Amino acid sequence: MMFKISWRNVWRHKTRSLIVILAIAVGVWAGIFILGFYMGIMDQRIQDVIKTEVSHVQIHHKLFTQNYHPKFQIKNSRSILEDLNHDARVKRASGRNVSMVMIASANASSGVKLIGVNPDDESQVTVIKDKVLEGVYGFQNSNSIIVSRKLCDKLKLKLGSKVVVTMQSKSNELTADAFRVSGIYKTSNTKYDEATAFVQDEKLQTLLECDDYHEIAILLNSNDDLDPFTTYLSGKLPDKSVESWKDLVPGMRYMVETADQSLGIIMWIILLALVFGIINTMLMAVLERIREIGMLVAIGMSKIRVFFMIVLETVMLVSVGAPIGMLLGYIFITYFGSHGIDLSIVSEGMEEFGYATIVYPTLDFSSYIKVATQLVVLAIVSSIYPAWRTLQLKAIDAIRKI
């Protein structure tokens, strides 16, 4: 009976209730969509970091990343690489030589990170091959170089242009060679693009006077293996530096770690705004029924029951609006999750910070559960003040008004 009365009371003023339900639905939808949008951006950024920039795990000489000196090679890198490529958890591992070089065209020069790769291995570890806009991802000869569109613009290069690359060799000698642009790529991270170029690994080894790799990049079959595999490899190669992308790009790790808190705060702000709206409506509903509530107390309904009735009405109001909002949020996230949201109008700004211009919102099931839990709290919190007002009511005061 209490449920029946509460439910019918909710619909006593249809327009008012519908407006509140709509506000709750829109608030929840907006909250969920913002969460999905933010998670989509984060997810893509992580995928870009893994698949384009650093892969899941990297191995270096312990001192290599301090100054990128060519002498800090990974001892026995080829046998390590072979072992890794036989590990079931590893999708593919690729050896790289890395050097900080000066690249000069006829018009300008720039400092870049030159990576020597084996295109066959590398194409299975990173997606740079798919990002090639002009030319090919491969080296027609040992003096071919793949540069980014951004670097081309900066150095005024085009396919076939000649550049001179100067670097420090293992024996600290300055060495240089000329390369021709054989491929132009573009990722969603302009900072990365501007500072990264690729040449054949054997060619770079020759120039640097190296016989081992400086870096082994490992792409795993599953993200879930990341932490256990990194720990395993660190134990297996104690004299090497084994780092996951979380250590290699710490800023990204902090972003992921704080994402939950940031999103939680955003959601609570939205819910807080809804709380005030609901309190206002319920307070109005209670105050205009003060005589009726007084009569209920007068004829023998306990105040606790009246309190419960108001809580129930509020919960019902939220229970109608919230699922609509969650469903709308789910539909929007599912639709845009497959079609994407094109933010190319602000592409330069997005890419400057390494974010893709097409965002695919995504939200896992646990986030929906979290939002649903927050909504339950919202409903209860919103009901407390209006319901508390009924506890303050003296039946006699209400009766005098009858």
Place this chain on the structure above:
Amino acid sequence: MKNVIETKNLCKTYEGVIPIHAVNDVDLQIQDDEFTAIVGPSGSGKSTLLNLIGGLDHPTSGEVIVNGHDLSEFSESKLIDYRLYHIGFVFQAYNLIPVLTVRENIEFIMMLQKRKKEDIKNRIHELLEEVDLLDKINKRPSELSGGQQQRVAVARALATKPEFVLADEPTANLDSKSASNLLDTMERLNKEESITFIFSTHDQRVIDRARRVVTLEDGKIISDVQK
């Protein structure tokens, strides 16, 4: 005949710049099966006296004794039970729950008493037959006339099988025919079911039907007439 209600030196004063003695030293005994009207001009203390008897208000001094129990010794929850199990209220403005049907309005108060479903069903039929509204069982209050609504309110008041019914100006908003019908119903219930009725009223139609008329003026009983 035993005293159902007894007031001893009952006083209720509303404090203010000029204190108002709404009920002033009232001694009153109401016995089983009475059909009593408490009458008097506006502000004479009729409703206040009814509220004190109903446990809705607390006296400034004096006692309200119901079946030998002093109401001032009751806790808030015991007072709620007292109102739920011992008293039936009928208000001037009917005060039915607008979102419930006739049946549900009567059912609701019995559910508060945690009565059995079958018992509730039978009692609803019995009461609606008594007040001649069985055909309106599924109507909402807004679909009934004032007289019909007040008859539902009477049925609701009687649903809990109270020892007595307190009716505050029950006919004030009714036309003569509806008032007459309502009083017929109440009189019949008083005689057939031995339910004590206490009215606060200044309606002559009620006064004419009452078997006892207690007149208040300035909070004091100035006459108590048994017909």
